Amino acid sequence: MSDFLQGIKSIALEMSGLEITAVISALAYVILAAKRIMLCWLMAFISTILYIFILVDARLYAETGLQVFYAIMAVVGWVNWSQSEEHDDEIVVRLWSLKNHLINILLSGSASILMGSVSYTHLTLPTS
DSSP states (O other): OHHHHHHHHHHHHHSOHHHHHHHHHHHHHHHHHHTTOTTHHHHHHHHHHHHHHHHHHTTOHHHHHHHHHHHHHHHHHHHHHHHSOOOTTOOOOOOOOHHHHHHHHHHHHHHHHHHTOGGGSSOOOOOO
8 A cells, every 4th residue: 555655646746736736626626516516617617727738738739629628518517507496405407409419519529620630739640
């Protein structure tokens, strides 16, 4: 067990303050979401914005695009929770219309194609 903790310690020492803050805010999001506290969406947004900076710096553009999507979903989550009615401990599931599904597929698909293009990145591809 001490090897495991030593490994965690060495990884933590190599992380920047920005990375540590991103991890802590992501963990806070998970804990707050599990407790159904609306502040979770703010923590999700903060975490994803921090990860965007980290991933752009690392030139991981497809991962950056994923974090942009997560940031947008954090805003959507905040708006939906702020407009929802209190139903004690009951979880209310709302169905999307076909129009909402098609819009989501179109936007997500377009973003995936744009962000997934490897030919416009700084990545070095392996040769065979």
